[in-house]
Amino acid sequence: MLATPGMFLVYFSFICPCFGSKRTDISEDPVLTRDMNSMDSSELRSSSDRIPGTPLRVPPSPSRFSLSQQPTAIGPLHLSINQIIKITHNFSPAKVIGDGGFGTVYKADLPDGRPIAIKRAKKEHFAALHEEFRNEVALLTKIEHRNLVKLLGYVENKSERIIITEYVPNGTLREHLDGQHGRILDFSQRLEIAIDVAHGLTYLHLYAEKPIIHRDVKSSNILLTDNFRAKVADFGFARTGPTEADQTHIETNVKGTAGYVDPEYLRTNHLTIKSDVFSFGILLLEILSARRPVELKRSLAERITVRWAFNKYNTGQVRDILDPLLQEVVHEEILKKIFSLAFLCTAPTRGDRPEMKEVGEQLWKIRMDYLRSRGRL
Numbered sequence: 456m457l458a459t460p461g462m463f464l465v466y467f468s469f470i471c472p473c474f475g476s477k478r479t480d481i482s483e484d485p486v487l488t489r490d491m492n493s494m495d496s497s498e499l500r501s502s503s504d505r506i507p508g509t510p511l512r513v514p515p516s517p518s519r520f521s522l523s524q525q526p527t528a529i530g531p532l533h534l535s536i537n538q539i540i541k542i543t544h545n546f547s548p549a550k551v552i553g554d555g556g557f558g559t560v561y562k563a564d565l566p567d568g569r570p571i572a573i574k575r576a577k578k579e580h581f582a583a584l585h586e587e588f589r590n591e592v593a594l595l596t597k598i599e600h601r602n603l604v605k606l607l608g609y610v611e612n613k614s615e616r617i618i619i620t621e622y623v624p625n626g627t628l629r630e631h632l633d634g635q636h637g638r639i640l641d642f643s644q645r646l647e648i649a650i651d652v653a654h655g656l657t658y659l660h661l662y663a664e665k666p667i668i669h670r671d672v673k674s675s676n677i678l679l680t681d682n683f684r685a686k687v688a689d690f691g692f693a694r695t696g697p698t699e700a701d702q703t704h705i706e707t708n709v710k711g712t713a714g715y716v717d718p719e720y721l722r723t724n725h726l727t728i729k730s731d732v733f734s735f736g737i738l739l740l741e742i743l744s745a746r747r748p749v750e751l752k753r754s755l756a757e758r759i760t761v762r763w764a765f766n767k768y769n770t771g772q773v774r775d776i777l778d779p780l781l782q783e784v785v786h787e788e789i790l791k792k793i794f795s796l797a798f799l800c801t802a803p804t805r806g807d808r809p810e811m812k813e814v815g816e817q818l819w820k821i822r823m824d825y826l827r828s829r830g831r832l
Contacts, residue, residue, distance in 0.1 A: 529571065529607055534610065534619065539610065539617060543563045544679075547561075553627075554571070555689065558616075559574070559577065561572045570624070571622050572619070573619055573620075576616035584769045590690070591689075592693045594690050597612070600658045602655030602684070603686060604688040605620060607620055623688070626679060627679070628742070629675045642781060648683065649742055651685035651686075652687060652735065656735060656811045657815050660731070664734075665698055666696035668705070669693050669734075670692040670693055670711050673712050674742070676688050676689045696727065703725075705725070708723050709724060714737065718733075727805055728811070729808045731811065732808045733800060736799070736800025736808075740760055743794070745780070746760045748761065768791075773787060776794060785828075
C-alpha cells in the first residue's frame with residue numbers, strides 16, 4: 456500500500472532530517488554529497504564536510520524473480536594472462552570501454568568472435584583492492600540472473616588481477632541519461648529499466664544461496680543491452696547479508712558512493728538489505744529526472760535531488776520532476792505513484808522502507824496502469 460502525499464509531508468518533515476525546514480546547509484547532510492567514485496567510510500564521511508521509444512514488451516511475472524532467464528550463451532572461460540594480453544592487444548587504450556575504482560574495463564573478442572569484458576585491477580591500487588577482487592569473484596560465481604552481469608572467469612597472480620564477464624554492449628544507464636548515445640530514453644524504457652534492476656536486487660536479497668547486499672547500486676553500475684534490458688554490475692563492495700533468523704544486520708565499515716548511501720548505515724555501520732533499497736530509491740529518482748543525486752552546479756534549493764524532488768511532489772508539481780527532455784505526457788496519477796514509491800524507498804530508517812520484492816511488485820502495477828493509459832492493454 457503506497458503512502459499518500461499528505462503522509463509524506465508529515466513523514467519527511469518530522470522524521471527525515473533531510474527534508475525538515477530547519478535544515479538549510481547541505482553540508483550537514485552526511486550522505487547527500489557530490490557524485491563520485493565508490494569510496495569507503497572515511498572518505499564518505501569526510502566528503503560531507505566539503506560539500507555544503509522502444510516498443511513495450513510483455514513483462515516477466517513478479518513471481519519469477521528467482522529465475523535466471525536467458526542466461527549468457529558463453530560458458531565459463533579459462534584464459535591465461537598471455538591469451539588475455541593477445542585479445543586486448545596488450546591492453547590497448549583503443550579497447551577501453553570503462554574505468555572505475557577497481558580498474559579499467561576492456562572489450563575483447565574471443566577467437567570465435569564473441570565479445571567479452573575484461574576488468575583489470577589498477578596497479579596503483581593493486582594491494583588495497585585484494586579484498587574487493589576476491590569478494591567480487593566469490594559472489595559472482597554463485598549467482599546467475601538475467602539482470603545481473605555474469606562472471607565468466609578470472610585471473611590472479613603476483614602482478615595481475617583480472618575479472619572476465621559477459622559484455623553488455625549498450626553502455627551505462629548514466630551515459631544514456633546524459634544523452635551520450637544520441638537518443639533520449641522514453642518513459643516506458645525507464646520504467647522497464649527500473650523493473651529490471653528491482654528484479655536483479657530481489658534475486659540477490661531473496662533467492663541467492665545466501666542474501667547478498669550489493670552496497671553500490673548507482674546509475675554507472677547499471678549496464679544496458681541493445682534491447683535496453685538492464686543488468687546490475689560491479690560487485691566489488693557486495694557483502695553477504697544476515698543469515699540467522701535473529702540476525703538483523705551486518706556490522707561493517709561503510710562503503711558505497713556518496714549520494715546513494717543509506718544514512719542509517721552511514722551513521723551506525725549496520726548494513727542490511729534495506730540499504731540497497733535506499734540506493735534504489737535514489738536511483739529511481741535519477742532514472743525519472745535524469746539528475747544525479749547531487750547537482751553541484753544548481754542552486755542550493757535544487758542541489759540535493761531527493762530533497763528538491765520531494766518539495767516538488769509535495770506542492771503538486773510532479774511533472775516538474777521528470778527529465779525535461781521527455782516529450783511524452785504521462786498521466787499525473789502514474790507519476791504520483793512512482794514518485795511516492797521512490798520516497799518510500801528513501802525513508803531515513805530501514806524499518807520504514809519496503810522490501811525489494813514489494814518494490815518490484817509495485818513497479819509492475821504501475822507499469823500495468825501505464826499500459827492501460829496508453830491503450831496497450
